[in-house]
Amino acid sequence: MARHVVATVDQIPLDQRLLVQVNGREIGIFNVGGEYFAVGNRCPHEGASLCKGRIVGLVEATGPGDYQYSRRGELLRCPWHGWEFDLRTGRSWCEPDRTKVRSYDLKVEPGGALIEGELRAETFQVTIDKQYVVLEV
């Protein structure tokens, strides 16, 4: 496991995403209401570029016609077959134990902490007065 500084927070605006390459892997980083999540870009079903899919919420119902919409922006839907993946866990909604996308640990850290620690900033020159998204791969 190594830590990689992949972006500054202002490079991933609210409810937007950024696709990065780390050690040859494509990883999507999502800003969901100010929280950051990272998942692999390969749909485990048939291999589509998952992170290009729509970001949606969770639709549930207690019965026909009685819809609830929650968790706005926390689900990612595959651009091909529509599988819904939970950005928090990488699990798919319909087959959570069987079909899941790799999810990665992310932290937001101030530039000062990065410089004081022993991290190498691989993608960006780290300056002290900014907030950085740090990915653990």
Place this chain on the structure above:
Amino acid sequence: MSTVELERPRASNYKLRVIDCDIHPAMTSWTEVHPYLERQWIEHLTVYGSHLRHAFSEALSHPRMSPDAARIDAYPEEGGPPGSSLELMKKQHLDPNGIEVGMLIPLRWNPGSQRNLDLGVALTRAMNTWQVERWVKQEPRLRASVLIAQEDTVASVAEIDARGGDPNFTQILILPKTDEPLGRRRYWPIYEAAVRNNLPITIHVGGTNGHPSTGGGWTSYYMEEHHSVAQTMQAVVASLVFEGVLERFPELRVVIMEGGLGWVPSLNARMDKHWARLRSEVPHVKKPPSEYVREQVWFSTQPMEEPATSAELIDLFDRIGWDRLLFSTDYPHWDFDDPRYAFRANLTKAQREQLLYENARKFYRLD
């Protein structure tokens, strides 16, 4: 206890070699066919539009999973609907997926279902030429389908005979939602022309005949309707068998395109059972129905059932016949199948090559 496969096989090391039997080309704009349409019909489309047997001109009977029923990564950067850019089709599909030959199935305008038969006939002619000029001549991997306005049998036969000798065309396309079931005698001259021109009939999901989308009536949900393609295709196969088409035209080859596979063994078993008891009602059907299906009907793989175990899928292929399966992707539609991952089964290299390539090569006589 059965084994659940958590991971499907990774992309194999050998180079993919694929014949894709179902690619949907689109027009950037309607005016793309104007050069091939008579002035009268250009004006007709401008003034009146097209007219199908359902409400809401140009709409589908149900909303689709995605706009344009498309993969959302298939929109060309330069604009236009998915399937309209040859460059993107090459970059996104033909090149990376090893497509050596791709069969075009244009669906726009649904010419076979036009209420105005003459408009339908004019559109099929124009779209047939458009496929050759806009696609096949620009990309040697692609082949065209002869579109026909099947409710006008005379015009359909003329179009089949006109295109029959042209190697750019590999099949005749019919959408299964016809005015009457496809086995009815009004359509027989089409089958006769198909045999005469040595072209298979491909029956691809679609058409708007005004009848409810399922045998049980109109559905509320897209998902509910989406399954109905299997019912529709079963009705088509039963009609071709029991109305006597497959007996009358033993050289006729039929592809059921995009209708699924899981139902085939059960339909065969039911038809055979009923034939053993009710044969005297249809004495023109001389063999058990499954024999006609086994000899004259092929099935495309997408959208394939995805059973939980490899063994179930292999059993299904055993029952249908491995040589009756033609691989298709449905590019650029939302339920596209990637040739590397479409078969959730432990196939041998030879089986995989048969499904992805060899069967179609033989079927379409591509040598």
